[in-house]
Amino acid sequence: xxxxxxxxLMMAFLLxxxxxxxxxxxxxxxxxxxxFQSLAKELRCPKCQNQDLADSQAGIAKDLRIQIHEMIEQxxxxxxxxDYMVARYGDFVLYRPKYSAATSxxxxxxxxxxxxxxxxxxxxxxxxxxxxxxxxL
Amino acid sequence: MIPEIGHFAxxxxxxxxLCLSVVPLIGYWQKxxxxxxxxxxxTYLMSxxxxxxxxxxxxxxxxxxxxxxxxSQNSNSQLPIWYKFSALWGGHEGSLLLWILIxxxxxxxxxxxxxxxxxxxxxxxxxxxGMVSLGFLSFxxxxxxxxxxxxxxxxxxxxxxxxxxxxxxxxxxxPMLYMGYVGFSVAxxxxxxxxxxxxxxxxxxxxxxxxxxxxxxxxxxxxxxGSWWAYYELGWGGWWFxxxxxxxxxxxxxxxxxxxxxxxxxxxxxxFKSWTVLLAIFTFSLSLLGTFLVRSxxxxxxxxxxADPTRGIYILMLLxxxxxxxxxxxxxxxxxxxxxxxxxVTGREAWLLLNNILLTVxxxxxxxxxxxxxxxxxxxxxxxxxxxPYFNTVFxxxxxxxxxxxxxxxxxxxxxxxxxxLLNAILLPAVLAIVVAGLLSYVYALGMMAWLTxxxxxxxxxxxxxxxxxxxxxxxxxxxxxxxxxxxxYYGMMIAHLGMVVTLIGILLVSTSxxxxxxxxxxxxxxxxxxYDFHFDGISHLKGPNYLADRGVxxxxxxxxxxxxxxxxxxxxSTSRQIMTEAGLDAGFTRDLYVSLGExxxxxxxxxxxxxxxxxxxIWLGGLMMMCGGLLSALDKRYRKTVxxxxx
Amino acid sequence: MRKLLxxxxxxxxxxxxxxxxxxxxxxPEYMPSALIGKPVPDFKxxxxxxxxxxxxxxxxxxxxxxxxxxxxCPTCEMEHAYLRTLAKQGIPxxxxxxxxxxxxxxxxxxxxxxxYQWVLTDELGKFGxxxxxxxxxxTFVVNSKGIIVYRYQGALDDRVWQEMKGxxx
Numbered sequence: 001x002x003x004x005x006x007x008x009l010m011m012a013f014l015l016x017x018x019x020x021x022x023x024x025x026x027x028x029x030x031x032x033x034x035x036f037q038s039l040a041k042e043l044r045c046p047k048c049q050n051q052d053l054a055d056s057q058a059g060i061a062k063d064l065r066i067q068i069h070e071m072i073e074q075x076x077x078x079x080x081x082x083d084y085m086v087a088r089y090g091d092f093v094l095y096r097p098k099y100s101a102a103t104s105x106x107x108x109x110x111x112x113x114x115x116x117x118x119x120x121x122x123x124x125x126x127x128x129x130x131x132x133x134x135x136x137l
Numbered sequence: 138m139i140p141e142i143g144h145f146a147x148x149x150x151x152x153x154x155l156c157l158s159v160v161p162l163i164g165y166w167q168k169x170x171x172x173x174x175x176x177x178x179x180t181y182l183m184s185x186x187x188x189x190x191x192x193x194x195x196x197x198x199x200x201x202x203x204x205x206x207x208x209s210q211n212s213n214s215q216l217p218i219w220y221k222f223s224a225l226w227g228g229h230e231g232s233l234l235l236w237i238l239i240x241x242x243x244x245x246x247x248x249x250x251x252x253x254x255x256x257x258x259x260x261x262x263x264x265x266x267g268m269v270s271l272g273f274l275s276f277x278x279x280x281x282x283x284x285x286x287x288x289x290x291x292x293x294x295x296x297x298x299x300x301x302x303x304x305x306x307x308x309x310x311x312p313m314l315y316m317g318y319v320g321f322s323v324a325x326x327x328x329x330x331x332x333x334x335x336x337x338x339x340x341x342x343x344x345x346x347x348x349x350x351x352x353x354x355x356x357x358x359x360x361x362x363g364s365w366w367a368y369y370e371l372g373w374g375g376w377w378f379x380x381x382x383x384x385x386x387x388x389x390x391x392x393x394x395x396x397x398x399x400x401x402x403x404x405x406x407x408x409f410k411s412w413t414v415l416l417a418i419f420t421f422s423l424s425l426l427g428t429f430l431v432r433s434x435x436x437x438x439x440x441x442x443x444a445d446p447t448r449g450i451y452i453l454m455l456l457x458x459x460x461x462x463x464x465x466x467x468x469x470x471x472x473x474x475x476x477x478x479x480x481x482v483t484g485r486e487a488w489l490l491l492n493n494i495l496l497t498v499x500x501x502x503x504x505x506x507x508x509x510x511x512x513x514x515x516x517x518x519x520x521x522x523x524x525x526p527y528f529n530t531v532f533x534x535x536x537x538x539x540x541x542x543x544x545x546x547x548x549x550x551x552x553x554x555x556x557x558x559l560l561n562a563i564l565l566p567a568v569l570a571i572v573v574a575g576l577l578s579y580v581y582a583l584g585m586m587a588w589l590t591x592x593x594x595x596x597x598x599x600x601x602x603x604x605x606x607x608x609x610x611x612x613x614x615x616x617x618x619x620x621x622x623x624x625x626x627y628y629g630m631m632i633a634h635l636g637m638v639v640t641l642i643g644i645l646l647v648s649t650s651x652x653x654x655x656x657x658x659x660x661x662x663x664x665x666x667x668x669y670d671f672h673f674d675g676i677s678h679l680k681g682p683n684y685l686a687d688r689g690v691x692x693x694x695x696x697x698x699x700x701x702x703x704x705x706x707x708x709x710x711s712t713s714r715q716i717m718t719e720a721g722l723d724a725g726f727t728r729d730l731y732v733s734l735g736e737x738x739x740x741x742x743x744x745x746x747x748x749x750x751x752x753x754x755x756i757w758l759g760g761l762m763m764m765c766g767g768l769l770s771a772l773d774k775r776y777r778k779t780v781x782x783x784x785x
Numbered sequence: 786m787r788k789l790l791x792x793x794x795x796x797x798x799x800x801x802x803x804x805x806x807x808x809x810x811x812x813p814e815y816m817p818s819a820l821i822g823k824p825v826p827d828f829k830x831x832x833x834x835x836x837x838x839x840x841x842x843x844x845x846x847x848x849x850x851x852x853x854x855x856x857x858c859p860t861c862e863m864e865h866a867y868l869r870t871l872a873k874q875g876i877p878x879x880x881x882x883x884x885x886x887x888x889x890x891x892x893x894x895x896x897x898x899x900x901y902q903w904v905l906t907d908e909l910g911k912f913g914x915x916x917x918x919x920x921x922x923x924t925f926v927v928n929s930k931g932i933i934v935y936r937y938q939g940a941l942d943d944r945v946w947q948e949m950k951g952x953x954x
Contacts, residue, residue: 025655037653044522046816047919050380052524055373059884060919063910088917090819095524102518106509110502110531117494124490125482132479415794422798435808446810453809457802464795471791508801515807520816 025069032072039068039081042096046089140205143193144284150186150241151274153179157267161260165334176260176267180248183270184241191225191238194283198225204291207231207283213297213712215683223308224298229432229448230283232311236428237273239312239319244270247323247348254344261333265326272455280448297683297712306366310359317356318389318424323348324396325421328414329463332470337410342403345417347771349400350629353393354767360386361760369720374653374731374748376756379528381436384507385427388500392420395496397767402489406551408480409490411471416493418467422460423500429456435511481553488546495539502531537593540641543634544597547604563596566603570596583649590645597638601631626773633766640759643752650751655735659742667749669730670694676743684708684717689734689743691721705734705745729753818925818936819917825851825927826915830905833882833890839905844931848953849877851925851933852901852941853913855885856893858921864940865897871946872900876953880904883913883921926952 027033040054045061053061053068064085071081085093097103157179164172194207198221203209211231212224226232244266251259277283301307324345331341363386368376377383396416403413430436433449480486506523513521548554548562574591578584583591608627609619652667660675674690686708693700703721710717723730728751735744820826825844832839852868854861872878880901882890887906894904907913916925919938926935926949935952937945 042526044524046917050378050522050524055371055375063914067914086819088819088914089919090520090817090917092520092522092816095522096526096530097521097523102513103509103521106505106523106527107531109505110498110535113498113501114495114535117498121487121491121494125487128479129482132481411791419794429805433805433809434813435805435811436813449809453802453805456805460798461795461802464798465792468792468795472788508804511808512804514811515804 025065027069028073035078036069036072039072039078040065042094043068043082043085044093044095046093052095139193140197140202140284140286143190143197144282146186146189146193147274147278147282147284150183150190150237151271151278153183153186154267154270154274157183158264158271161264161267162333165257165261165264170256173257173260176263177248177251180241180244180263180267183267184245187234187238187241187270187274190284191234194231194234195222195225198222201295203293203295204286204288205283206285206287209287209292209295211295211298213295213683215712216295216298216303217682219308220298220303223302226311227298227302230277230281232315233273233277233281233432234283235312236315236319237270237277239315240266240270240273240322243320243323243348247326257334258330258336258341258344261330262323262326265329265333266322269322269326269459272459276448276451276455280451294712297710300684300708300710300713300715300717301370303683304366304370306362306370310362310366313355313362314359314386317352317354317359317393318386318421318427320348320352320355321389321393321396321417321421321424323352324400324417325463328417329466331414332463332466335470335473337414337470339404339407339410342400342410342413343776346397346400346404347773347776349393349397349417350767350771353390353397354764354771356386356390356393357760357764357767360390361757361764364760365757368753369722369731374720374733374746374750376647376753379506379525381507382427382431384503385430388503388507389420389423389427391496391500391503392416392423395493395500396420398489398496399493402486406480406486408486409493411467412493414471415467416497418460418463419500422456422463423504425456425460429453430507480551483549483554483556483559484552485546485549485554486551488542488549491542492539492546495535495542499532499535499539502535503528506531537590540593540597540637543637544593544600547630547634548600562603563600566599567592567596570599581650587645587649590641594638594641594645597641598635601634601638605631624773624775626770626775629766629768629770629773631766632769633763636759636762636764636766638759639755639762643755643757643759646752647750647756651753652749653747655744655746657738657742658745659740664747666747668695669700669749671732671745671747673743673745676741681708683712684710686719687734689721689732689745691732691745693723693730701730703730703732705732707734724754726754727752816919816938818933820925820933821936823933824931825933826912828905828912828915830881830907830912833880833887833894833904833906839903843903844879844927845877845902846929847877848929849879849902849927850953851879851881851916851927853881853883853907853916853918853921853923855883855921856889857885860940861922864922864942865900867941867943867946868900869898871941877902881912882906883918884908884910924949928952928954 025036027036037054041052043053043064045051045053045056045058045064047058047060048056051061053064067084068081071084076084082094091098097106099107157176160172160179161176163169164175194205196202197205197208198212199218201208201212201214201221203212207228207230211227212221216224224231226235244263247266248259248263251263254262327341327345327348331337363383364376367378368374396413399409399413399416402409429449429452433452434446435449506528509523510521513519545559545563548559571592574588574595578588578591605620605623608623609616612619614622654666656664656666656671658664658671658673660673663670663672665671670693672692672694674692677688677690679686679688686706688704688706691703691705693703701723703723705721706719708717708719709715718733721732721734728749731748731750733746735746738744825841827841829838829840831837832843850871854864868878878901880903882904884907887908890904890906894901905912910918916923922940924937924941925933928934935949937949939945941949
């Protein structure tokens with residue numbers, strides 16, 4: 001099943017002359033490092049097939065990692081960093097879509113399914129009870 | 138000449154599948170026994186010719202016949218022999234042929250077993266399977282034949298198999314996955330046959346159950362292998378990415394899990410009949426949808442096949458005919474079904490209904506997340522991504538709830554369970570689990586969510602053990618004879634449920650207690666990380682059969698004692714000009730040490746990614762246990778007995 | 786009610802089928818630029834030709850193309866000839882030498898000809914990030930009001946230009 005389209009990895013390696021080596025990042029605090037790791041997992045590499053920034057070897061992913069690192073160390077909040085990325089690359093880079101009228105179904109859907117499911121359950125059980133009562137008579 | 142034989146065999150297979158889809162059905166409606174009896178020989182003939190074309194393609198691969206376009210695109214003379222064989226399913230055309238081969242394998246197995254089915258059921262089931270084959274065979278012949286020649290300018294050598302696929306995990310992963318979700322076609326065919334013949338009683342559930350359990354076991358194995366492969370081969374240490382293609386195999390699994398359970402209720406108690414039929418259709422439809430998503434080029438994924446809109450149109454048509462047709466048939470027939478049996482609020486039926494509802498909710502959630510970007514785009518709202526952070530947020534709570542019910546369910550009795558009895562049975566283990574999990578989370582500083590999850594896991598495990606113990610200690614006979622008397626079906630359930638718990642623990646601990654870091658090391662340097670000392674001995678260069686590699690040598694020790702020698706590689710595949718990273722791994726029961734080679738930095742120094750993955754093996758161990766559970770229940774003696782009994 | 790309910794799966798599936806149908810044949814990798822309708826972001830970049838720092842004010846006042854290129858990019862090589870024909874037609878093109886080596890870039894322009902009015906160097910790719918660039922080549926159309934109106938990822942050619950030139954005003 002997994003015939004892999006390698007475009008992303010290929011790009012990364014064939015063009016490795018262009019990408020600056022991932023400079024090893026140092027963080028002023030453990031919290032900053034955790035923030036970096038979780039942000040890199042929340043954001044999608046805009047050039048790749050379907051990879052987050054943390055996993056991608058593409059040049060642009062490295063640039064954006066460096067950007068995130070810088071912004072964290074400058075004391076920017078997570079929200080500011082996310083807004084920065086969205087302003088440049090669009091909502092596409094968010095792996096967790098922002099809540100809006102257009103994404104409401106996505107966010108409310110699972111809870112709605114669950115509620116509908118529980119109502120159906122109650123309904124089936126209730127009808128069964130009625131039928132049982134009918135049989136008992 | 139030889140590839141043409143393969144092509145011709147496919148045409149013959151198509152012809153026989155056409156006959157199979159039509160003739161037995163005419164026989165059914167005209168009550169013509171002769172026509173009904175053609176179903177089995179037609180199935181064998183079709184399967185035989187599919188097998189012939191598969192073998193011909195395999196031969197073309199083995200003999201490096203690069204005049205065959207597909208071979209030249211997916212193989213190379215330098216490729217080791219076993220990869221030459223597995224390269225057969227490395228691309229769209231060949232993997233489709235494998236898909237069809239497995240479908241005809243299942244069809245033949247049903248044909249073999251159909252002797253014991255009522256006279257008019259077997260042929261109709263085979264005929265439905267024939268229709269599915271017809272659809273896929275024509276798809277292959279008209280849009281994606283693997284036997285197309287690259288003549289007259291046949292290349293001297295092939296373009297080589299994608300390096301990511303040159304791996305043992307990928308030799309067995311696709312066949313297992315296909316065995317699973319193609320296997321659901323059997324349940325589907327039984328369901329459709331039940332709708333056609335109007336025989337919607339509990340017997341169809343009994344015939345279907347072992348087939349479904351078996352397919353489910355294969356699918357479980359396939360997904361487990363896929364996850365394991367992604368873990369060590371992609372080089373990022375992740376084991377599940379919520380990639381659309383992973384979801385495409387996960388959705389049939391979720392629906393199939395629901396189906397396995399609802400078939401049990403329908404068989405034993407004759408309730409939820411029309412729901413079970415719908416679920417069988419739903420499960421196979423999701424398999425087909427997955428096939429469509431992977432092969433039509435509508436979404437971006439690291440795992441998708443090259444896009445081709447004409448193929449997309451063809452599969453979509455196939456989907457509309459097969460799924461749309463079945464759902465329409467369902468709509469027309471299902472309203473006639475009336476439930477006869479009843480059950481109480483605390484009966485096992487109710488618990489299993491809850492199980493089905495939650496699994497359906499989970500399936501729909503994954504479906505929603507996977508397709509939402511497509512819907513969004515079609516509505517002109519722009520491009521969005523739905524990825525792991527979304528799925529983890531919405532999926533986990535519902536899944537945890539499901540596991541709570543999984544733990545309670547087996548304690549209930551069919552029809553009705555006394556609430557006080559049930560409560561007594563589960564209360565003490567619950568207290569015990571919460572206390573132990575609390576202690577563990579406190580000692581290892583895991584946090585609230587981990588405490589909750591761990592409690593559920595421990596509690597489920599305790600309940601499973603308790604249930605078994607209660608069962609074997611009842612009665613006068615000794616424990617061992619009692620234990621041996623319990624049906625395989627029961628052990629199947631027990632092991633599968635335990636597997637679920639093991640996987641849950643693995644998922645929990647790998648996400649809470651793992652460590653990762655990127656370091657810069659020159660040969661001779663050491664770094665201490667997560668309690669281990671990683672010493673970088675240096676880099677050696679080596680030559681593989683079709684690649685060149687830099688191999689890092691890293692020795693790991695703990696408190697001065699040697700632990701493991703890790704050898705991550707960076708390979709350069711010369712034919713396809715691709716670079717792959719191979720992780721260096723030391724697998725362990727409670728932790729994996731995982732090292733991958735980054736880039737060469739200044740001088741002799743390399744960037745190296747280090748991971749310590751806690752309990753990651755448990756995820757796949759649980760998967761294997763679930764598979765064993767599925768196999769055990771598929772092999773329950775009862776099916777053989779009752780099927781024969783039915784025939785008499 | 787129940788009669789309707791049993792047809793629900795069929796109806797949902799047909800809806801889903803039409804979504805999938807509409808999606809067929811579209812390019813799943815196409816990504817619209819987030820900067821459409823916005824002005825070119827502020828920058829301070831060094832000119833490749835004059836070695837001086839340039840900012841917004843040096844950009845052309847009429848509509849123009851903003852082209853990201855680099856010497857490490859094989860597709861840019863393919864595109865170069867077409868850019869030159871556009872330049873000959875009098876279309877103003879501003880080049881951004883993206884994450885590149887200055888000397889190589891100068892050499893490239895010397896040997897292949899220079900289609901650009903200005904070439905600015907974006908050595909670290911910071912301006913590229915501000916423009917939402919993911920690689921090279923990428924070309925933006927900026928209208929006479931200084932607003933970005935179109936973006937194309939990949940090499941320009943006749944086919945692309947047919948659609949693109951409509952935006953250039």
